[in-house]
Amino acid sequence: MNAARKNPFNTYAAHGALILYTLIALFPVFVIVINSFKTRKAIFREPLALPNSDSFSLIGYETVLKQGDFFLYFQNSMIVTVGSLFFILLFGAMAAFALAEYRFKGNLIMGLYLALGIMIPIRIGTVAILEMMVQTGLVNTLWALILVYTAQGLPLAVFILSEFMRQVSDDLKNAGRIDGLSEYRIFFRLVLPLVRPAMATVAVFNMIPIWNDLWFPLILAPAEEVKTLTLGSQVFIGQFVTDWNAVLSALSLAILPVMALYVIFSRQLIRGITSGAVK
Amino acid sequence: MSDPHSKPKFRWHIVVFLAPAVLVYTAVMIYPLFNTLRLSLFTEVDQARVYVGLQNFRTLFGDTVWSTQFWNALGNNFWFFVIHMLVQNPIGIALAAILSHPKLRFASFYRSAIFIPTILSFVIVGFAWKLILSPIWGIAPGMLDAVGLKSLYAPWLGKEAYALTTLSLVSVWQFVGIPMMLIYAALLSIPEEILEAAEVEGITGLAAFWKIKLPLILPSIGIISILTFVANFNAFDLIYAAQGALAGPDFSTDILGTFMYRTFFGFQLQLGDPHMGSTIASAMFAIILVGVCLYLFGIQSRMRRYQF
16 A cells, blocks of 8 residues: 555556556547537548548538437436336335335345346346236337336335434434324434435436337337437438438537536445445 | 224335335336246146146247257356456456555546446447447547557458357447445455555555455455346347347357347337247346345355355
C-alpha cells in the first residue's frame, strides 16, 4: 500500500494502465459520435478526425428524424421504464416491509419463493409469457412490457429492500403504533422515507437493463406504435444499413439518453454497488 | 395496535402488503416458467395441442438436424462463457485492484469512464463494433497499420473461425465494469488493520494482493462467476444485434438464446414452433439450474467467509 505512495514508478504504471483501459472503453463511443457529424466522404476518408467546417454535416440526423419516429420510441421507452420502476418500487417495498416487519407463518418460505427469481432468468418462460399476453390481449401494448419488467425486477428489489427495512428502528414504529397510526400509515409515512436511499439504488439497478432490453420488446411489442428506443434503433439501423450517416446518427441518438441518465445517476449507481447492496 | 379485549385478529395488512408483488411475480414469472416446461411435453397436430411426453426432447437430442444445432449452440455458449471467465473477470479484478489504491488520483473519473460501455444497449455495442471492425470503413485495419501489424487484420466478424471469439471479446469489453465494481467494493471493505499488520510483516504491493486481498475477495469472485454464468447462458441480444437471428457466418455464433429465438419464431423457410422453443427453454433452464446448484452447494458452502 505505502509502497505505491513511495514509489513514483508504481503510480505511473497504475495511471498508465487505467488510462489505457479508459481509452479502450471510450474509443468506440467517441468514433461513433464524431463521425455522426461528418459528411459521407469524410467518414470514410478520415474516420478518426474530428469534424471541421469542411466535413461537418447533419445529413444523418436529418434522415433519422425524417424516417424514424424516434420521439415516439423515446416516449415509449420512458413510459415503460418509469412505469416498471414505479411498480417494482411500490410492490417491492410493500412486500419487503411485510417480510421484514411481521412474524407470520410462511414468512421464510415466502421470502425464499420471492428470492428464486434472482437467479432464474425470466426469459426462460418467454413462450408461455407470449401465449398469456396474446390470450389477455396485452400483446403489442406497453402494459405487457411493464408487467414483465416488474415481475423481473421484484425479486432483487424485495431482497435488497427487506435488508434495509430490518435496520429501521423498532422504537420509531412502536411510537407510531402508540400514537394510533395504522400499519399502512407506518409503512408509508415512517418507513418509506427512511429507506429512500435503498429505493434509489434499486431504481438505478433496474433502470438500465429495462431501458436497454431488446428481447421482450422484440417478442411482446414489435408493433410500430409501441416500439421502444432500443428496438426502434435496431430496426432502423437494419433498414438503413448502407446509409452510414443515418446509422451513425441513429447510434448517437440512442447513446444520448442513457448517457444523460448515467451522468445524473452515476453517483447513486456507484454508491449502490460499492455499499454492498448486491452481496 | 389491537384491542386487548378481542382475540388476535387475522392481520389483513400482511396480505395487502404481500399480495401485489406475489401476484405479479407468480402470474408473470413463475407460472409462465412452469407453463413453458409443461409446453415442452406437447406438440401441435392439426392445430390442436397434443400431449407427446418426452418426444420433443427425443427429437432435440436424437434427430441429427436438431441435435447438431443444439450441441453447436451449447458448445458456442460454453466458449462464450469461458472467454468471459478468462478475460473479463481477471481484467475486472486487475482494474479494481489498481483503483483501490488509496490516494490514487482521478479514481472516480476512471471508474465512471470504464463503466460507460456497461450502460449502453447491446444494439449500440453490436453495431458500433461491427462498423469499427468492418473492412469497408477501415478503422481497425488502419489502426493496426499504424503500429505495423496490418497483416494481423482479418474481417473477424465474417470469418467462422473468429466470429464467436470476437463477439465474446466485445461482450467482455461491454461488461468488464461489473466485476470491476463488485471487486472494488469488496476490496474497500477489507479493514485497514489487516493490511497494516501485513505491512509490518513486510508483505506489501503485489505480495499483499496475492496473499491477503485475493483470498479475502474470493466469495465476491464466486458471486461474479455465477452471475456471469447465468447472464451468458441466457444471452441473446448482442449476437442478434450484430449477426442477426441466423447467428452467422454459418451458425458459428449461434448460442442457446438465438437458437431458441429462431426455433420459437421461425426464420426464412422454417415455421416457428412454440413447443420445440419450450423444449430448448427447458434445456436452458436445466443448464442454469445445474450451474446455480453447483455454485450454491459445491462452492459457496465450502468457501470461508470472513467477518470483519
